[in-house]
Amino acid sequence: MGKRVFLIVLDSVGVGEAPDAGKFNDAGCDTFGTCVRSGKLNVPNLEALGIYHIQGTSFYNPGKEVAGCYGRMQEKSAGKDTTVGHWEIAGVVSEKAMPTYPHGFPNEIIEKFETSTGRGTLCNLPYSGTDVIRDYGREHVRTGKLIVYTSADSVFQIAAHEDVVPLEELYEDCRKARAILKGEHGVGRVIARPFVGEYPDYARTVNRHDFSLEPPGQTVLDALREAEYAVIGVGKIYDIFAGKGITETYPNEGNTRNMERTLELMNRDFEGLCFVNLVDFDMMYGHRNDIDGYAAALNEADLQIGRLMEKMGPEDLLMITADHGCDPGFKGTDHSREYTPCLCYGRNLKKGIDLGTRSSFADIAQTIADVFGVAYGGDGESFYKNILTSK
Known part of the structure; x- marks a missing residue:
């Protein structure tokens, strides 16, 4: 079995207001912090990966040793939605905001x-x-x-x-x-x-x-596909990228089934990327201001993340992030401009490495390119050497 990356996007699970949140009328937003403060959150696997060690967050509490590497990511793109968030995760920064229609369409x-x-x-x-x-x-x-x-x-x-x-x-x-x-x-x-x-x-x-529109530039998905690696999309991934760079797709069936599908794919012998979106946090709970429901969904996903960690092969890499925030305890029901988590785990990775604050979501794409030795000139900076155990 060759190298595999399992990239899980916890859709809307931001970890606190970004420096430019005020420009988006989002000063004070804090999706994960809201769930922590609810008293209903129980996420031992995310904790083991280092989510409470992320510096600068409202919930910073580095008490226990961690098995993963951790940090937070700042979005460069001019937006706070699923499309530009995922495109940036895949290596393409959107410098121009897409049109919005606060008074309806013409x-x-x-x-x-x-x-x-x-x-x-x-x-x-x-x-x-x-x-x-x-x-x-x-x-x-x-x-x-x-x-x-x-x-x-x-x-x-x-x-x-x-x-x-x-x-x-x-x-x-x-x-x-x-x-x-x-x-x-x-x-x-x-x-x-x-x-x-x-x-x-x-x-x-x-x-x-x-x-969706097609991404405005080459993503790491395109680069992997051209290099004949598998690029498997689970959930909304195929839709978000208009199919570009995807070799196999499993449509959204909700968080639980999407994670079950990912666990099934772990039994397969493939080499490449499995890119997963878990949309329920955003769609079912964030937009509905349902704090307890959001926390419960995180608890359930955390159990399945634990199962993924147990099943990982010797060269597998698990990466967990988000595409924006959607604070269920914040004013309104819209997405929020937040930092996102960056959690990494693998049997051949270092433990407890602080990745700090990354300047772009696109650092994930460049790291994935380095994992597979694929030439890719995206908008990010790789942190693969930071986390890989020297052999």
Whole structure:
């Protein structure tokens, strides 16, 4: 069995406000700290990897020896969303912010979309995903009109009841929107948001699907694929990168199933990267200001992280990070501009190395390139030599 990297993105698990948080109206945000202060958090495996040793955090408490290497990462990209966060993790910094629509999309966009889909639209405002189906769901079911909404992020979201608009039709409507939303209106993601149930108990399903722009430059995924390494995406990874650089994909089925899939992949003999997104923290708890639910989800993921650590082979590398914050105890329901954790573990790695504060998420990409000896000129700086045990 050759070298393998398992890169787990704890979607939205930030570790405290970034230096420029004020520019994003996020001064004081602290996602992981909020969960710590809830008194409901029990994450012994993240603790063993060194999360409480990360300097500069509100929860800094370096009491125990650790088995991993640890640090925090500052985002360079002009945004705080999933797309630019993942792209930067994969080596590409987005210097220009993607367009957002705090007052809804212009009429020209909506008219093109309605003509293309043959359906009318409802809402066209920034909205919470759960609130929008509560407020517009009945009219949607009655009329068949698509619920179009956005958020503080660069997204065009389309909600539809699965009994009213079949999934494949909803996905095709998203492809049509993606074709329209280019150039100055090139939003980061068009997102299908299917839901089920009866009013007032509508519920979103795991059949969400994201239709992203392609990354603006070569990612480490592309470099690995060109070098004939496996690049396996679990969860939203394929969607976030519009399929570029991915050799095999397993779509999002929620945190628990995504981690189970990753554990199954550990039994496979492959050489390359397994890139995993765990979106429930963000989608189910951060955006809903559910502190206890967020902490409980972290507790469950921590148990599965422990299982991953036990199953790792002699040359496997586990890397755990996040793409932004979404503090469930903070004002509003939007993403928050935060540092993210960088936790690394492997049987052939040093223990207890403080990686400090990294200047870009892209340091992860450059480190992965070094693991496999792949030439890659991304926007980051490798820390592989810092953590590798000399042989």
